[in-house]
Amino acid sequence: MGERDREREEFLRVARLAKDATATLAPLPxxxxxxxxxxxxxxxxxxxxxxxxxxxxxxxxxxxxxxxxxxxxxxxxxxxxxxxxxxxxxxxxxxxxxxxxxxxxxxxxxxxxxxxxxxxxxxxxxxxxxxxxxxxxxxxxxxxxxxxxxxxxxxxxxxxxxxxxxxxxxxxxxxxxxxxxxxxxxxxxxxxxxxxxxxxxxxxxxxxxxxxxxxxxxxxxxxxxxxxxGVGNCAVYVDAWADLDMAVDIAVNAKTQRPSVCNAAETLLVHAGIAEAFLPRVLDALRAKGVTVHGDERVLACARQHGHDGVVPATEDDWYAEYLSLDIAARVVDSLDEAVAHIRTYGSGHTEAIVTSSQREARRFVAAVDSAAVMVNASTRFTDGEEFGFGAExxxxxxxxxxxxxxxxxxxxxxxxxxxxxxxxxxxxxxxx
The missing domain is CATH 3.40.605.10 (Aldehyde Dehydrogenase; Chain A, domain 1)
Structure with a gap:
């Protein structure tokens, strides 16, 4: 009997032991x-x-x-x-x-x-x-x-x-x-x-x-x-109606609180209506935490205009990336519908967040996004069994x-x-x- 055959026989032995154990285990109080x-x-x-x-x-x-x-x-x-x-x-x-x-x-x-x-x-x-x-x-x-x-x-x-x-x-x-x-x-x-x-x-x-x-x-x-x-290409969408202070805090927390886990944010989507006011602030905050931003043309233009370093051009692969590191892909979108379309195209179905003061936009986002968890004005980092009160996962x-x-x-x-x-x-x- 070769090594592969011996390994298979040993696996089958322990698997049968486990299967037999279920008869005793399942009815236990x-x-x-x-x-x-x-x-x-x-x-x-x-x-x-x-x-x-x-x-x-x-x-x-x-x-x-x-x-x-x-x-x-x-x-x-x-x-x-x-x-x-x-x-x-x-x-x-x-x-x-x-x-x-x-x-x-x-x-x-x-x-x-x-x-x-x-x-x-x-x-x-x-x-x-x-x-x-x-x-x-x-x-x-x-x-x-x-x-x-x-x-x-x-x-x-x-x-x-x-x-x-x-x-x-x-x-x-x-x-x-x-x-x-x-x-x-x-x-x-x-x-x-x-x-x-x-x-x-x-x-x-x-x-x-x-x-x-x-x-x-x-x-x-x-x-x-x-x-x-597990695979988590999670997005934070900052809506036109967002509180900018809250949006900066959520984006930074979602990316940097623990970047190597599946519920960390990997994508930042910013509505064009608040991009000029919001992007310089969030780029500053992310840079202070050591984050490299992979930006689209509008994010890059804002970075150049305000003299921000730490922003590099985003590629198509960046939109799909689960970095698990101090990197984030950033894009300016013209509407909530465009943000949802981006998430549906590139996301992994894990967790997405919207930052907005509009109940109407929040309801639209929650209804349209097809992910396991959707956060409204909260960090993606909360998708966790213990955080949800399940005790463990x-x-x-x-x-x-x-x-x-x-x-x-x-x-x-x-x-x-x-x-x-x-x-x-x-x-x-x-x-x-």
Whole structure:
């Protein structure tokens, strides 16, 4: 048996273990799942020195490979970060359990009682890049919602992820939740990811978390149903009726508060009616934060007129760009309709914002923009499970089936119908009550 065959057999082994674990996990009451999550949090805290040691190997290899420092920061774990991860697990335990919740219900004319209730999805596969905190976050959310999880992180975090999964499995040993409900996909090759993507029948849904290339690869190659997440070419549109002070603050916050995340703004659209007054101010504010503006001809003309540096010509690719850096594409538009057309052409369906004092224009924008979240006079940075009051999220979905926007615990469930009768038979008169 060759290496590829052995890797596939090992994947199938752990996938079957996860699938089998769902039979025990799915019907567990909230108290049992919460106790397991607290055991995981305690286990992470106790094993912090071992986790940090394992992580140091990943970080050292990343530095040797010349990985950018901001990526190394996302990879790195410390005792403080592990404590924060453990606290996040405890917060998940405190959230309401969606399993068994009645979505809708009624009594039919024939007397049958109909209820649609939430049930776990089953086995959830997660493919993600070099952020070991996702290993724990995803596992906690899946367990709380009654799902087993198959975790496939990047090779850059393999030592960290292996240790984290081992700690979580050890913690589960003393609980009602099966250890097998949390599994790390074996191997670091491209084939190991393909095994997960093509495990239809063993894996119920696949969630990719990462950049555009990862998400596109999973969507195009997977035979398992995929929930797309994450790619965020988010736009801020400053309307002709905008409060300029508010507009400057929102544009700067949306771009610079944390530029490397999917809900950071990548595009600034400015109505021509206020461009002359607004652009010099926002260009100054963005330059002060170190932002490079990729401007269209009208933005460039304004920059030249007012002696602003830090503005470069925008290309067609800039309108599509998810920079994840201190860059933003800026364009002057002649109407709200032109702004919406730009967003529909170039946007990723994540989050868009309008800054305006006109309720009419705000309503038009909200109705016309086809994105998972639309902000009115607020930063795009608020599209987040915790900010929305969901407590946590598995990712931000930009597709339209089942889940859209920040995915909390309810989005990690499906539903089933429960029909209760009193001897009802199809085609016969219902029994008398």
């Amino acid at each position: 909230r108290a049992a799942k919460d106790a397991a999550l607290h055991a995981i949090a305690d286990g992470l805290t106790a094993a912090a020195p071992e986790i940090v040691k394992a992580n140091a190997g990943d970080v050292a290899r990343a530095r040797e490979a010349g990985v950018a420092e901001h990526m190394i920061d996302r990879l790195s774990l410390s005792a403080e970060r592990i404590a924060a991860i453990a606290e996040a697990v405890r917060k998940v335990a405190a959230l309401p359990d969606p399993v068994g919740e009645t979505v809708r219900g009624s009594v039919l004319p024939n007397g049958l009682e109909l209820r649609q209730i939430r049930v776990p999805l089953g086995v959830v596969g997660i493919i993600y890049e070099g952020r070991p905190n996702v290993t724990v976050d995803a596992a906690a959310l899946c367990l709380k919602s009654g799902n087993a999880v198959l975790l496939r992180g990047s090779s850059s975090a393999i030592d960290s992820n292996t240790m984290l999964v081992r700690v979580m499995q050890d913690a589960l040993a003393g609980t009602a939740v099966p250890q097998e409900a949390v599994q790390l996909v074996p191997g670091t090759s491209r084939d190991s990811a393909k095994h997960l993507m093509r495990a239809r029948g063993l894996v119920d849904v696949l969630i990719p978390r990462g950049g555009a290339s990862l998400i596109n690869s999973v969507v195009e190659e997977s035979t398992v149903p995929v929930i797309e997440t 598995i990712g931000i979905s930009t597709q339209k089936l089942h889940a859209r926007g920040p995915m909390g615990l309810p989005e990690l469930t499906s539903t089933k119908y429960v029909v209760t009768g009193e001897g009802h038979l199809k085609g016969q008169t219902p029994p008398a009550s």
